[in-house]
Amino acid sequence: MTFTTKTVGRRGVIQGGAALGVGLAAPTFFNSPARADMHTGYLNAPQGGxxxxxxxxxxxxxxxxxxxxxxxxxxxxxxxxxxxxxxxxxxxxxxxxxxxxxxxxxxxxxxxxxxxxxxxxxxxxxxxxxxxxxxxxxxxxxxxxxxxxxxxxxxxxxxxxxxxxxxxxxxxxxxxxxxxxxxxxxxxxNSYMSGAALAPVLAANYGTDRKAYHLTADYNWGYTTEEAVTQATEAMGWETVNAVKTPLTQTDFSSYIAPVLQSGADVLVLNHYGGNMVNSLTNAVQFGLRDAEVNGKNFEIVVPLYSRLMAKGAGANVKGIFGSTNWHxxxxxxxxxxxxxxxxxxxxxxxxxxxxxxxxxxxxxxxxxxxxxxxxxxxxxxxxxxxxxxxxxxxxxxxxxxxxQCFKDVLVVKGKENPESEFDLLEVVEVTPVDQVMYAPDHPQMGGAEATLGSCNTGV
Amino acid sequence: MEAILLQILNGLDKGSAYALIALGLTLIFGTLGVVNFAHGALFMIGAFSAVTLSRLLSTSYTVIDESRTDFLGNPLKVEMPYLHDWFGPEFGQAIINWSVPLAILFSIPIMVAVGFAMERGLIKHFYKRPHADQILVTFGLAIVLQEIVKAVYGANPIPTPAPPAFSGSFDFGALIGFDPLQIMYPYWRLVYFAFAILIIGAVFAFLRFTTFGMVVRAGMADRETVGLLGIDIDKRFTIMFAIAAVVAGLAGVMYAPINSPNYHMGMDFLVLSFVVVVVGGMGSLSGAVLAGFLLGILESFASMAQVIEVVPGINQIIIYLVAILILLTRPRGLMGRKGVMEE
Missing domain, CATH: 3.40.50.2300 (Response regulator)
Structure with missing residues (x-):
């Protein structure tokens, strides 16, 4: 039996070294100057495929x-x-x-x-x-x-x-x-756009002599929506009777809804979203607000931000109620x-x-x-x-x-009276042109002149 | 005056829910000595029993309507409830509309089963463990139960309306001589309040006037002596657990039309119900009921715009503030007995 022992010779070392050199150089090669711009110099630059x-x-x-x-x-x-x-x-x-x-x-x-x-x-x-x-x-x-x-x-x-x-x-x-x-x-x-789009539709449908009562979710979004809708409707001649903050964790809104009729208001604006909206709207309908007549007018409810998924939770209560939505x-x-x-x-x-x-x-x-x-x-x-x-x-x-911020037309929608399916809850009543919802970048509702973007950050 | 009356009325139905949940909590604590943090989940399961029955009654078969199209442009599939076929469209729909009251009967066996399973399967192993252990295990159970409900029914609230006969509201103010529209009150909330009074009355009567109730009350006062008399008090206490589960479940069933049920509704009520139990006095049934209504009404008053204007944020802390005041002046709560949780 013969044993052959493979020894690594001088030539082999040179060959191996060359191969290793190519291998090590490869990433540099693929990162040629043009590609280096693409995929280096910023955080999490993708390197593989x-x-x-x-x-x-x-x-x-x-x-x-x-x-x-x-x-x-x-x-x-x-x-x-x-x-x-x-x-x-x-x-x-x-x-x-x-x-x-x-x-x-x-x-x-x-x-x-x-x-x-x-x-x-x-x-x-x-x-x-x-x-x-x-x-x-x-x-x-x-x-x-x-x-x-x-x-x-x-x-x-x-x-x-x-x-x-x-x-x-x-x-x-x-x-x-x-x-x-x-x-x-x-x-x-955003809230400003909702207010700007909704106000003319509300004025056209409910008149300019209205008294609004706001219930507002007690956080960032609620405040800006209340501000936007209040300013837009007041500019149309509406009066804001009261604006009450409701805790985000609130589930039963009866104690907030019940005094609305006593206030002399004839419109209730629900600056609520998600579960808040479902519950406050349901409560408002239960308390007979939609059937009431105040100041010689039908009492109305407005939901500035609508979502079909949330409208589903409120069931038949959304019928005929105006709001706005980004897309439908x-x-x-x-x-x-x-x-x-x-x-x-x-x-x-x-x-x-x-x-x-x-x-x-x-x-x-x-x-x-x-x-x-x-x-x-x-x-x-x-x-x-x-x-x-x-x-x-x-x-x-x-x-x-x-x-x-994206600027585009805004949809004003209404809860559909006779839905044909479980998805068919809202109908688009007006497409408000973008010019009507445009505002200056330093608008007071947007943080005024102090609000700036700063500069972009690449993370390195 | 109208505002005060209105908030008292509002507080009554919220107080009814607190009182019913706190009553069950106190029954369990008084009999078994267990602090049950899964009690809110029982309330939630009750509400979802109503949702389940409503869905069962609405079980439908699909008919293809060629004259209309769905959102993809295909012929529309229309759902036809079997009940419409079996009993005619009008009576069939009436049965579906009355699903919440019917769910009272439907939920009782479910709640008894859930109560038994909960007590025999898990909680009995924790009788002799510290209260902290009981709180942890029941709280964990509550989370598991709510996640199961979320997995089955989704995270969105599910509208479960009251029968049409009870929808809308009536002018309570006009009835008692005030101006019209000043005090409106929904019919269903009145039904809820009456139902709560009925259930509370039934539980008290059961404990007061039946032999079973007498034994349970004796067991609550001195478990050891009753055991020594040869009475199987544990078995009776298990039954009381099931009864407490039924009370919480029924509170949930009837609450479904007030606020669309969602998976975390139990947790929303749980913490406040515990405050109610502590304010009422640990182990005191009448204390729990009294504190439930009291705190419900106080919460309503604190939510008045006029009150919030004077003291912003009072609506969110009023219950805890009152709890602190009562516990400072009456450390055992309004009607607490000596020796409960004091060993």
Whole structure:
């Protein structure tokens, strides 16, 4: 038996060294100057063939249903970005008058992956889950949420850490008002816009000689909505009789509703959202407010921010009640129809406004990266600022550079009298043109002249 | 004057719910010596019994209506309740509309079963453990139960209306000579108040006038002596647990039309109900009922716009403020007995 021993000779060492040299040099080679710009110099720059987005939505707590719908929309957006499914609104979106830069091959050629976090609709929990997705999972962008308190908190975190934040459902003026940040963007409309859109419709339907009584959820969003609706309706000639703050944890609003009729008011404005809205509206109807006649007029109720998912909780009580909404599945433009088809085929029911805004935000972010040629937050900010887009369900829209707020038409809706299905709860009564809801970036309701975006942060 | 009357009326129905939950809590504490933090979950299960019955009665088959389309443009699927076929559209719908009152009967066996399962399956193992352990395990159970309900029914509130005959409100003010529209009160809340009085009366009568009740009261006063007399007091106390569960469940069933049931409604009531028990006096049934109504009415007054203007935020702390005051002046609560939780 012969044993042969392989020894490493001089030639072998040279060959091995060369191979190692090539191997070590490879990353440098692939990071040629042009590519280095794309994927270095900012936090969580994606290095492999994938890019990770962080979907921070309420998966538990009172807004879990909205969070679930947001997540469905994000998953659909990821599918479409990666070239799967029917493409949804990627087929209809128009960017600065031209086609989208998205090609259905991920973002900048990288396959889109995602991680999710649970905001629990609590600011601290939302910040913790966002931080975890940024630090542990390397998320390049955080998006989602169903509360303004959460949006403001997570937006501030993203600004500090150098990550882009594409807000989900947040309606408070503050998100793009006094608390605006360079790294944060909001597609959803806001309290000011609701007030400006609703007031003329209310005046047309209920007259200009009305006395309003406000019940307001005792937090950030409630205050800005009350302020916006009060100012807009008072400008139309209405008088505000009283405005009472109600605790966010309140479940039975009877003791707040009962004195309304004694006050001489003939309109009740419920600046409530979610479970608050369901309960206060139900209580108001129980106390006979809708059947009452005060000052020779029918008593009316107004809900400034409507959500179909919440309207479902209030059942028949929403019938005939005016409010505003960011988007509704019954819109007949090509983009909305494409989205409803795509979402409906995937999940079996129409999307909510929360799902819509989140889907749009994901697409707009991806398109901005493509156009900027980088995931670098400052590049994305530049690509989104002043962006004019269309074909995403709200008509022509501007992402204003000064406050990162989208400006588009606002829908005034009414609870439908004879719904044909469980989804058919609201009907669009007016599409308020964008000019009517436009305001100056330094508007007093938006934090005045002191409110600034600051500068974009790349995190390095 | 109208405002005061109105808030008293408002406080009565909120107080009714507090009183019913606190009554059950006190029954369990008085008999078994257990601080049951899962009692709010029983209230919630009661409300969801009403939701369940309403859904069962509305069970439907699908008919395709070719003349209309759904949101995807397909022919519309229309749900037709079986009850409409069996009893005709009008009577069938009437049965569905009356699902909340019918749920009173439906919920009793459910609550008895849940009460037995809870007591025999979990809580009995904690009788001899410290109160802190009992609080932890029952609180954990409450979280598990509410998560199960959330998994089955979702996180959104589910509208469960009262029968049409009781929807709307009546002008109580006009009845007693005030101007019209000054004191409006919903019919269903009046029904709720009357129902609460009935249940409270029934529980007191049961304890006062039946042999079973007499033994239970004796057991509450001195468990050991009653045991020495050869009476199986544990068995009776288990039955009392089930009765307390039924009381909480019925409070929940009837509350469903007042506020659409959601999975965390039990927790919303639980903490306040405990304050009610402590203010009323641990172990005192009449104290629990008295404190329930008292705190319900006080909370209503504190929510008046005029009061909030003078003392902002008073509506959120009034109950705790009163609890502190009462406990400072009467450490055993309004009607507390000596020796309860003092060993």
């Amino acid at each position: 994938t890019v990770t987005l962080g979907f921070n939505v309420p998966q538990s707590g009172p807004y879990a249903e909205e969070g679930a719908d947001e997540l469905r929309a994000y998953k659909l957006a990821v599918k479409h970005l990666n070239g799967e499914g029917d493409g949804g609104m990627m087929n209809t979106m128009r960017i600065n008058g031209g086609d989208t830069a998205l090609q259905g091959n991920g973002i900048l050629g990288k396959k889109v992956e995602y991680v999710t976090g649970d905001t629990q609709t609590k600011s601290d929990a939302a910040r913790a889950s966002a931080r975890s997705m940024i630090e542990k999972d390397g998320a390049i962008m955080i998006t989602g949420g169903s509360s303004s308190g959460v949006a403001v908190a997570v937006q501030a975190l993203c600004q500090e850490t150098g990550i882009i934040f594409m807000a989900g459902l947040t309606h408070s003026n503050d998100t793009t008002g006094k608390d605006r940040k360079a790294n944060g963007f909001r597609h959803f409309f 599945w019954s819109l007949s433009d090509d983009a909305s129809k494409a989205f409803v088809q795509s979402f409906g085929k995937e999940y079996g029911f129409p999307p909510s406004q929360a799902a819509h805004t989140c889907y749009v935000q994901a697409l707009l972010y991806a398109d901005a990266c493509e156009r900027a040629g980088t995931f670098n937050p400052c590049g994305v900010v530049e690509a989104l600022e002043g962006l004019e887009f269309d074909g995403l369900g709200n008509g022509p829209t501007l992402y204003r550079a000064e406050d990162h």
